[in-house]
Amino acid sequence: MHDVGTVDEPRWRGRAEAVSSLFRTHHRRLVGLASLLVDDQGTAEDVVQEAFAGLYRRWWQLHDPHAAVAYLNRAVVNGGRDQLRHGRRATASLLRMTPRSEALPSAEHDAVEHEEADRMWQAITALPPRQRQVIVLRYYLDQSEAEIADTLGVSRGSVKRHASRGLAALARCLEAAP
């Protein structure tokens, strides 16, 4: 489970300062999460920016400051899904997992690993949005079924079905690869 940090900033300091503090603590982590839910870096950063802008607008509604981090997590997950639903998918990052300089075939073993990783990533991006969300929350954030259900606002049974179908789809894609 990723550390989501704590929020000890008194509201008295003002929301701009408090939100800035949260940004410095959580931005990088959230960009990483968003990058798994959308298909390009720019869109991932946009999703995170919108999440923080939403937090800024709703700051006074957060009765518990710790709810800010939960809000950001949900906003990024839901924002990523919205991006995919609206078809704003980029193709630039679909074929490669790592920067080109790190993916040079310096060794045959590395090349094979990169190819497998690329195939896996392509298969992930081909999943329906809900399956992709469940897979990311389960295998990246290490969330339990109950936590995923809470994050997505769905039943545990639904989480189980999406996870199962997602894994099956990934397995089929990898086995079909030459």
Add this chain to the structure above:
Amino acid sequence: MTTSDLERRLTTVLHQHAENAMNRTHTDEQLQTLLVDTERDARRRRRGWIAGGLVAAAAAIVLIAWGPDLGSNQAETVTPAQVDTPTEVATGFLDAYASFDSDRVVSYLAEGSSRDEWLRDIRWNEAVGFRFLLDRCTKESSSPTGTVVRCAYDFYALRSDELGRGPFSDNVFTLTVQDGKIVAADQGLEFMSNGFSAQMWEPFAAWVAEAHPDDAAEMYADWPEQTMEATSDTSLELWDQNLREYVETEKQPS
């Protein structure tokens, strides 16, 4: 490939991809972008708060300490010999506005002015305990459309004086006077730079949203944004009531 093997590879790929994205982003640059965008948005919204009454919000605020300050600061602009000059009209208008004297405010307004908005804002200013501290009024320029008078002022608001916060400075009213009447008004309210937003507006907004969320929904015209007051009768009662409670709460030792 077994399920556990698939899960292991999947976990590795997800972490690699996320790590690459994290390494490519620039948090400081992104934060600057966020702050610029939110500040621009807040300025636009708060401008609506100010313009809603033409100047009203701050103007009404100001006036209680007006008289004593005039003597020391306005010698160059307001003297008995200048009665009925544009500067005197502007001063009289702001004095009426700060004293919540609706009839006198209306008497200064040119035909066609949005009197209802002025009266509404006066009522809100009174409900939230605005105090307007005039520094001085100075004739700025004259043209066929009127004489422009600028009036610098400090203010207390939202009962900040009772909490020892403020006065909040660097504000300027710009009034255009023609034929002895106010034909245009604009308020410069430096609510961000002078500390009013951070010391009063935002803390009170946070408090009322938490302590009385149902009231807050009635008190702010743009709820849940909380950048613009609502001026219905119910809202005014809630502003008055909740500000008094907020002050009492803040005064209590923590």
